[in-house]
Amino acid sequence: MTITITAFEQSPDGGKGLARDTRVRWALEEVGRSYETRLVSLAAMKQPAHLALHPFGQIPTYEEGDLAIFETGAIVFHIAERHPGLLPPDENARARAIMWMFASLNTIEPPILDLTTASLVERDRSWARERLPLVEDRIRSRLGPLSSRLGDVDWLDGTFSAGDLLMVSVLLRLRASGLLDEFPNLAAYVCRGEARPAYQRAFEAQYAINCPAA
C-alpha cells in the first residue's frame, strides 16, 4: 500500500531539515519503506482539505490505505511498530525505547520550542533580551540530566531506536543556538544520528524540495 506524507512546499527553515517531515522521512528510510510526498503551501495548510487531515493545520500527515494520521510522534511510532528496525524485540527494551520517544517530545522539546518563541516570535518585545537567558537555562536544566544519562554510550538504550531518532531530531533544533556544544557528548550523539545513511537520505529528500537548484 502506498504511503503518502505531506511536507512544506517551502519549509520555513529553507531546507535545514528541521521541519517535522524530516523525522518521518528518516523513520521510513530506516525501515526501507518507499513513500510519496505531497507538498502543501502555507495557505493550503489552513484550508478545509488539509485541516480534515490535520486539525492544527500543520505538516506532516501520513496516509496509507484507509488510515490517515497526523502528529509526528504517532507517525514515527506507527512506522516503528509495523517494521523491524526502530523498536527492539525484547519487551522491556521496547518499553524503554517508547519511553525515550515520549521523553524527547514531552520533556526535552517543550523548552526548546520556547527558545523559538523567545528568539523569533517575541524578538521585537522590549523584554526579549532579558527573557532569553531564562529560557536557555531551562533548556540546560534538561540537557544536563540527559547528558549524564547518555554518558559515553552511542544510543540512549543500547541499540539505535525510534527514541534516538526523535531525540536527535529534537536536539538538532538547538544547534544554531550553541547550547548543544555545552554538552559535548550530546553534540556527538546528534552527529552520530546525522551520520546514519537513512538520515542522510531523509535530509537530501527534503533539501531537494527547498533548494532544487542546489
Next chain:
Amino acid sequence: MTITITAFEQSPDGGKGLARDTRVRWALEEVGRSYETRLVSLAAMKQPAHLALHPFGQIPTYEEGDLAIFETGAIVFHIAERHPGLLPPDENARARAIMWMFASLNTIEPPILDLTTASLVERDRSWARERLPLVEDRIRSRLGPLSSRLGDVDWLDGTFSAGDLLMVSVLLRLRASGLLDEFPNLAAYVCRGEARPAYQRAFEAQYAINCPAA
C-alpha cells in the same frame, strides 16, 4: 506482578490532581489494575536513588518486575497496550488513539506549560503582565482547532481511549485560568472525563495523600 508508581510526598498543587501521577493512576483504574505507591519528597527526587529511575528527577515512575520506566505518556501507553480498555482493537482506530496521545502531550500541552512559566515562574518579572496575553493567545490557537474537531461528540475518536485520558488531563491544567470556559464543548469534555469512576478513584487516591485530614 506488583506495579509500583512514585508520587509526590506533598504535591505542589495541594491535591488538585494536576500532578502527573494522577494520569497514571487513572489509566490503572480504567483497566482495573491495583498498584502500590511510593511517595518521594522534593529533596529525595534529586537524589541518586530516584535519579537512577528518573534522570530528570520527577514523578511518576513505574516499576513492574524487571521493568522500570518514567515519562507519563510512555507509562500510560504501556498500561494501555497490556490491558483492554484504553486502546480500541481495530488497527486504524488504535493508531488514531495513539495519535491523540501524542497530540495531547506534544501539540496541546507545551503552550499550556508555558502558561505556568508565564504566570508562576516569571511572575515577578516586570514584563510578566505583558507576556501573559501572548501565551494565552497561543493556547487559544490550539484549543480552537481542538474544539472544532471534537464538535459535539463525547470523545475524540468514538470511544474513550488513552488519547482522551491524556487530553482531558492536559486540559484540566487550564481550568483555573478560565481559558477552558471559552470553549464550552472542551469544558464539557473535561467534565465527562472527570465523571468517569476510574478518574474519581484516581483523584481520591492522590487527594488522600495530600489532604489526609479531609
